[in-house]
Amino acid sequence: MTSPFPKYHFAEYPHQFRTRYPNKPLLRYYSRQSEKWVKLNGEQVANRCLAAAKGLAYLQLKKGDRVAIYSPNTVQGLCTELGIFMMRGVSVPLYATSTPDQVAFVVEDAEVETMFVGGQFQYNNAYEVQQRCPMLRRLIIIDPAVVLAEGDTTSMYYDEFIRRGDSVTYENKANVTSSEALATDLAVIIYTSGTSGQSKGVMLHHSNFIEQVYAHQLKYPFISPRDISMCFLPLNHIFEKAWTYLCLSMGVSIAILSDPKKILDALPMVRPTMMSNVPRFWEKVYMGVQDKINQAPTPIRGVMRHAIRIGERYFFDYINVGKKAPLHLSMLFSIYDHTLFAKVRKTIGLQRGRFFPTAGAAISPEIYRFLRSINVPMVVGYGLSETTATVSSCPLVGFDLNSIGTVMPALQVKIDPETSEILIKGPTVASGYYHNDAANAEAFTEDGFFRTGDAGRLEGDTLYFTERIKDLFKTANGKYIAPQMLEGMLTIDPIIEQVAIIGDGYKFVSALIYPNWEVLRREARQRGIDTSVSDEALAENHELHRLMTTHIEQALSSVAQYEKVKRFVLLTEPFSMEKGELTNTLKIRRKVINEHFAKEIASMYEE
Incomplete structure (x- = not known):
């Protein structure tokens, strides 16, 4: 054939x-x-x-x-x-x-x-x-x-x-x-940005790319x-x-x-x-739309939220599970899709969108749900430099909102029973790191599976991501915290631009928060807080902290008590690549953050 x-x-x-x-x-x-x-x-x-x-x-x-x-x-x-x-x-x-x-x-x-x-x-x-x-x-x-x-x-x-x-x-x-x-020729050496330690050169051969391209063509x-x-x-x-x-x-x-x-x-x-895109782009789209909804007059706000609920019902209750939607629901969705949703897509420039693969970091299921509800065909995937990108990806329909997709053809994926680490083997996996025998020895199991450093679970051929294993930390009370999950939940709120969760070895969880100062100042004025002062002065304002606490509590309402942020510091400057606090892919370098903000962190744990 x-x-x-x-x-x-x-x-x-x-x-x-x-x-x-x-x-x-x-x-x-x-x-x-x-x-x-x-x-x-x-x-x-x-x-x-x-x-x-x-x-x-x-x-x-x-x-x-x-x-x-x-x-x-x-x-x-x-x-x-x-x-x-x-x-x-x-x-x-x-x-x-x-x-x-x-x-x-x-x-x-x-x-x-x-x-x-x-x-x-x-x-x-x-x-x-x-x-x-x-x-x-x-x-x-x-x-x-x-x-x-x-x-x-x-x-x-x-x-x-x-x-x-x-x-x-x-x-x-x-x-x-x-x-x-030849397919066996070395094609590229990609140096990982790395959230800790020195960069490593991932060796990818032409055979890796040939198989990855072919797998996507089939999928x-x-x-x-x-x-x-x-x-x-x-x-x-x-x-x-x-x-x-x-x-x-x-x-x-x-x-x-x-x-x-x-x-x-x-x-x-x-x-x-x-x-192709990263979650941060879609987070900003989501926050922008939510901010517009929140500022709209009450009748318009009601219509927009009703439209999103209709889109959610239409797609997730019917289309995504292979069912035919009732006529009245289909008609309502069609009306909103050609009016409100079309306006949102046109404003961004995505009115002709058919397929928007997204990876590079975890994306909130809430944002994923919102985008598909307004008919933006974004799909989530998971991969690494060492796997020539995609390990798993979602189809356009028939996916689990909380998953990172189904495993790509020709790949073997298994979960380490002791650590829950995702292990991968197959023709798209790199041969190793350039001139780095020590890293190569650590990267592969005895039976040749690549250690991703990510925790997850596998149900059939559907993969679920939990957390970067090295990012998991334990509080002084012995409770494990997944900071990326909490950070993702917090940055859904338009008022929070960046956040770093703190708590490794401490009694409770805290956070360094760089807010969207424009949105925060607007809400502060509505609450009667004097906003004529500088960001530095406002960051210390007690009433402003009460306002921010409300947002934090709402964002983390579904997590366990020990995972909730008990204290926080508002920052007036964002984390940046220039200062080494972010990788080139905008991931937090936690070690650098802890060093640069040692004073602020210490203040949150003063008795």
């Missing part, structure tokens, strides 16, 4: 673009000059990938050589990576926000000689690293507006890199090498060349990288956004049908 989808090596993708989609828009990017989205068809994208491969042939790239890409999302970066694969090189992607020390670690660990840099920020950092890491021989600069450092004689601009490779000799070299590429065959996907998560993150290559394999048009902060401006212009 013929496979429904051919298993193409990434080195073959440019040729497939040229033969299958020569005139179809395959990539698009925003031009600052024309202030418009520019489209590139399959032929043009293939030419750009080949040009990059030819440039790498000029640089005499050999099989297995590591090439770093330190840049925001760009067409050049994506085409360069495909060029690296054509030349059987290894891509080493870095977050565009990485510091010089982080860049230096990767350069030395992966033995990088060539690095592609995006803009001035990346160039400045990389050039600094080059001065202390002689191994880094050259920088290739994507943005032509970058100003070179005085004395820089080794860097070249991307256009020059392309021109230097423009010869028949290098084209032949690229085509021959591409045809020799989500409705994805088609008619779709448009917004690429705004960093392409160096395994979720966006694997999703982008899946989309390219199925002829989806991809809009590449270089500045993720402009996502809300870009969505109404692109109007994507699909987009």
